Amino acid sequence: MTVVLHDLLPTELRRAWAVDGTCPDLDLYSLFRARLVADPHRTAVLDAKGALCYTALDRRVRSLAAGLQSLGIGPGDVVGVQLPNGRDAVMADLALAALGAVALPFPVGRGVMESECLLRRSEAVAVIAATRHRDHHHAADFVQLRPALPHLRQVIAVGADAPGGAVPLRTLSRTAPGPFLPARPRADDPARILVSSGSEAEPKMVAYSHNALAGGRGNFLASLIPDATPPRCLFLVPLASAFGSNGTAVTLARHGGTLVLLEHFTPEAALDAIRSHRPTHVFGVPTMVRMMLSSLDPDHEPLPAPTAIVLGGAALDETTAADAARAFGCSVVNLYGSADGVNCHTGLATTVPPQDASGLVAGRPDPMVTDIRITDPATHEPLPAGDVGEIESRGPMSPMCYVGAPELDARYRAPDGWVRTGDLGVIDEAGLLRVVGRLKDIVIRGGANISPAEVERGLTSHPDIRDVVCVGVPDALMGERLASCIVARAGRTVDLASVGRHLTTLGVERRKHPERLLLLEEVPLNPAGKPDRAALRTMVRASMGDCSQ
Template identity: 75%
Template sequence: MTLVLHDLLPARQRRSWAADGTCPDLDLYSLYRSRQIADPHRTAVIDAKGKLCYAALDRKVRRLATGLGELGIGPGDVVGVQLPNGRDAVIADLALAAVGAVALPFPVGRGSLEAECLLRRAEAVAVIAVTEHRGSHHAAELQELAPALPALRHVIACGPGDAPCGTVPYSALLRTDPAAFTPARPDPDGPARILVSSGSESEPKMVAYSHNALAGGRGNFLGSLLLDDAPPRCLFLVPLASAFGSNGTSVTLARHGGTLVLLDHFTPEGALAAVRKHEPTHVLGVPTMVRMILESLDKEGRSGTEPAGLPSPAALVLGGSVLDETTAAGARRAFGAPVVNLYGSADGVNCHTGLDGEVPETAGSPAVVAGRPDPRVADIKIADIDSKDLTEAPGGSVGEIIARGPMTPMCYVGAPDLDARYRTPDGWVRTGDLGFLDDDGILHVVGRLKDVVIRGGANISPAEVERELSSHPLVRDVACVGVPDDLMGERLAACVVTRGDDALGLEALCRHLTRRGLERRKHPERLLLVQELPLTPAGKTDRAALRDRLMKLGGPREGTAPVPVAGPA
């Protein structure tokens, strides 16, 4: 039985964006084919295996699509994809679009329990998974789960080595004859991909996006960061299987006819090598990754040899967490390029500071400038949080940020309770974020309705404290989390990566916060020094892992030496 996905945005509104050219009104594979026909020899993908042009990529896509069709996978079927960044992930994206199926990508490194949850709730009929990647054997793990998933008919094993027993070899599907293959032509306003968001729910949220919302709305976002009509060359440091990574196949390739530069896993050294060798026009990542890159550049400078220079991209596009001015300034100096602060989420909001934008802080306020909303991507309003019908808040006042536009998703998957909680009857998305629009129409993000540490009844914004701590000269990276406390309910803990070997204590950090004007009640009461902040498989700071570490240490103490934690996936 095919999963039913409803569009919660009025059809008339969707059609208006196709009619006025805001959205291309083509399904993703047809859009890609038009790019392939226009310039077949342009490089589509650069990965560890080398270069792959548009024509060669399309041949592989049509072979895989034929193989998927022979397995009975067709229009409307949901297919999971758990592959590292590389050509196989791109081939899978396009082949699923070609047969009219709905892709459900989720990053490698996510455990079998979460994978089972996603596949079950989405009623996935198949999953394409890597045989082995950095010690994980996802195909075998998913095959073991198959009996508990009634809708799952096939586990397709991709990668070197023998396919686990009971799975379908991905390589065999690529050997099919595509001569008779006829692509499906799904409705451009129909579902193309399900984005997975960790969000604030007990289980990951799944958000259904149409072809037009991806190539149109999200495509307009990337288009606003292009300097001219030349196709972009985008280095994705985040997984293509993440919400941020959905700007890869559907946007960089299908919409803009560009090139994807991909690393199968992130390391700062690998990222620097890719920038120097492939000279991307755009580098897309999260602030923590850039801080790690800047530290790697510092090490190169201290090694006694002259480090190789960096070619300047058109932009560094950083999202996923708050971008502080210290990191932004360091990145601008190192890369000689604009740094774009991206505020966005899988739920359907997008706003950024643009190629000419700085990342200023609002004096005397915890707000961060997010840029000017673009109606061709997502229009943004501020709703009065005290009103039941989310009426628009008075100009300049703080309220809940709500968004609606060409990138607005269709609905949450298998979660009518989330639809009721986060979507309005006329299609607006409730973000759960607090912010305001100033007199110039610039969005300022203050914090989250839920993302607060409540200490003795007083609310503390971790993002505000992180931003002030990041300005300390010995702090390379920082994340603040709340830890349970019998007396106060919660206490704030700062998890810090230091620069160099200089000692750093909690008292010194609190003195710095006092000089920055942060009131005493917001100061952290625990300090954990770590070698690196752990990252989730999607590339964001793993706050749950940090909180678990602090709880295991116990007691109101501070770390005195860097503690190893799990590195980036």
């Protein structure tokens, strides 16, 4: 056991959800084995290497678990995982669960400094990493980092040409699984650490138990499965992201479904996967769907209709939702969620989520997943329906604690277990949640506050704009100015004047209009699959000269 992971939610609440059946009260590997017994030949994973059934996957998982155990990895040990979407990432998830270890996945492409920070603060004893992914050599980087990380004992390399000092995963996977006995941890023990960039100087790490993943997050997906048939889920986002935690733990272990995985997202590959594999659910961010819609031929054959396109990770606008519903022939679900412990979605009752002046509805909080309340940001006292305040969340999916960051526990966790999200929202008289912005995501121009989310919502309805992200950039005179980073529709042009005219017609105050414009071919995505706002700020400053001067 390395870093101490304590549960900040009252024990009686955790136990109550297990007793009443809200949570399955089994560890993830035991849940997976139960699904294997129920349907041993069902396809578990579809990736670039083909199909892998539950029986074949479990054989590889047990071999890998035995190999990891031979390296001294056991219950409570934190193990980093930096792998692209594919069967190796799924095997690592399940093998670590079988050992009672704690998985710390983070997406490929994260820089060395950020990865070092995650491994250091979590006191990870090992890391499983790709030898090469595009231009990155993660396993070799970790071998170089090991002397600076006193807890890191092993680097396990996945792929050809393992660097010296690393253990090849293929060697561990040849370990005979016969004598291996699963650890069977308690369902309320930690199983996975989710990574969130959030608004902190360093990425936040949030510890989740087996029950919180398979129970709370599992109930979220259950609400989107109308007939209880095991789902077939296409993940366009990394399994190593917070959004991707609905993969192995939820799709496989809880619901006995199939994971359809792309090692790297491209709109063409995503569309091909929908045509070839006919997923019931597609998980992505709005920018990905806009790229897919732009890639569709106007006279394309109808696509196989999923049950739902589930979009989260960034604000969803009405235009994208309506276009996606028409193109894919299914409900578009607006998901509001985060690694910090909040989840709310619009469900299957509507094809396109409803919208009002404050943006798309986030849905009705589901106590089987998590309760949500609105509080005064200063006093943390609950506010009445209709008042805007900070969104707080507490329920079966609530995480245990922040990892290696007691200052974050003090800032974001209330004594009775509620999670302070830092998001602003309102719950109306009908019980519907709307998210209106972030407490910290504010551009301050000459002392006046501007919400980038408000301006983005307005510009998504501009007829010439396909995609838009608004960011603040430093300015010597005003402190900050708002910049709009825009992808124009094919054959269209956009300038600041047309942006301003459109916002004026919507009633957006002149002081909130963007003063910088960056035209893009595509919005850059960070390793988690979300718009890369830090990169966009740098690009704006480079295109205009250093705006702080």
